[in-house]
Each structure stands twice: as structure tokens, then as C-alpha cells.
Amino acid sequence: MDRKQVGILIFGDVEVLDFCGPFEVFSATRLNEEKRREETSPFNVFLVAETKNLIVTTGGMKIAPDYSLNDCPSPDILVVPGGWGTRKEMNNALLLSWIAERAKKVETLASVCTGSLLLGKAGLLEGKRATTHWRSLDWMSELFPKTKVEKGLHFVEDENLITSAGISAGIDMALKVVARYFGESVARATAKHMEYPFPESNARRISIA
Numbered sequence: 001m002d003r004k005q006v007g008i009l010i011f012g013d014v015e016v017l018d019f020c021g022p023f024e025v026f027s028a029t030r031l032n033e034e035k036r037r038e039e040t041s042p043f044n045v046f047l048v049a050e051t052k053n054l055i056v057t058t059g060g061m062k063i064a065p066d067y068s069l070n071d072c073p074s075p076d077i078l079v080v081p082g083g084w085g086t087r088k089e090m091n092n093a094l095l096l097s098w099i100a101e102r103a104k105k106v107e108t109l110a111s112v113c114t115g116s117l118l119l120g121k122a123g124l125l126e127g128k129r130a131t132t133h134w135r136s137l138d139w140m141s142e143l144f145p146k147t148k149v150e151k152g153l154h155f156v157e158d159e160n161l162i163t164s165a166g167i168s169a170g171i172d173m174a175l176k177v178v179a180r181y182f183g184e185s186v187a188r189a190t191a192k193h194m195e196y197p198f199p200e201s202n203a204r205r206i207s208i209a
């Protein structure tokens with residue numbers, strides 16, 4: 001099987017579910033549910049960080065990246081999560097340059113929560129539709145006036161770019177990516193395996209009034 005390579009970026013104070021949610025979706029996907037235990041996912045998922053040092057997430061979980069920016073293989077899909085750590089990484093020229101460079105080569109570029117702010121700082125949201133965590137919507141509009149910030153949507157698709165609302169919305173975003181690559185029936189089966197409701201609606205799930 002020619003597996004799709006999924007790189008998930010992590011950094012200090014990354015929000016746990018922002019990256020673990022998509023990781024679970026991609027790693028749990030199967031093309032044949034009847035052979036779930038015998039077959040593997042059509043996605044190969046790996047974690048990449050600026051260095052291979054342990055990453056301490058929001059909440060204190062410690063994560064060992066698979067790759068550094070220097071030795072990371074080329075992903076077909078790049079996922080940029082959010083979390084409090086994005087405030088610092090938005091000024092990390094090395095990381096932003098890496099994101100911008102990789103974005104030119106990927107098939108699908110995705111973000112969860114305030115990960116979209118990193119994409120914006122990397123110059124990837126100009127003229128695009130995008131979203132982020134509800135608490136950061138106005139901030140996003142101020143930072144990126146040439147981006148159409150969608151405040152009422154759970155995730156936003158703009159060609160090969162998919163951005164999602166906060167934290168748990170990354171699960172829905174990843175299911176959408178699965179559907180793009182392997183069809184909705186595979187995505188629905190993945191959601192069922194996870195005992196997670198397949199996103200029938202794309203409306204933002206919480207009130208921001």
C-alpha cells in the first residue's frame with residue numbers, strides 16, 4: 001500500500017487534543033473494517049518538532065517527536081495544531097519558514113484551533129477563507145485583514161487548505177480529510193470505530209454571542 005504521509009507539527013504548550021485528535025483519526029482509519037486488526041491505516045502518521053527534544057504540552061504531557069525540522073520526510077498532509085504555545089511560535093521565524101516551505105509541496109495543508117494563526121504568520125492565509133478557536137476569531141481578523149474569517153463554521157475548506165475551530169474540531173477536520181482521500185464511507189466507518197459522531201453539519205457547535 002502506498003500510504004499517505006501525515007506530518008503533525010508539535011511545539012511547547014501545544015494543545016493535547018489538537019494533535020492527538022487528528023493522530024487518532026488518521027491512525028485508526030481502515031479501508032476494510034472487516035480486517036481492522038490484520039490491516040494497517042492508509043495513513044502513516046508522524047510527529048515533527050523544531051528539535052527532537054521532549055515537548056511539554058499544555059497540561060504537562062511529555063511527547064517525543066519522531067523527527068526534527070531538519071530530518072523530517074516530506075509529508076503529503078501537514079497538520080498544524082494550536083494551543084497557548086502558538087503565541088510564542090508566531091514569532092519563530094525558523095518554524096514559520098519551514099511551514100511556508102513545506103506548504104508549497106503538500107497535497108493537503110490543515111490546521112486545528114490557533115494553528116491557523118501560524119499559517120497566517122507564514123503568509124499562507126492571504127486571500128483565503130479560514131477559521132480558528134472561537135476565542136481568537138476577532139484576533140485573527142485583526143492579524144490577517146486579507147483573510148475571510150468564517151465565524152460560524154466548524155471547519156473551512158479552501159482548495160487544499162482546511163482550517164478548523166478549536167481543539168475537538170480537529171477530529172472533524174481529520175475525518176473530512178479521510179473522506180477526501182478515501183471516500184465518506186471510510187470516514188464514517190472511522191468515526192463509528194471511534195464512537196464519535198460523524199459531522200453531518202458544518203455549523204460551529206458553540207455560541208460565540
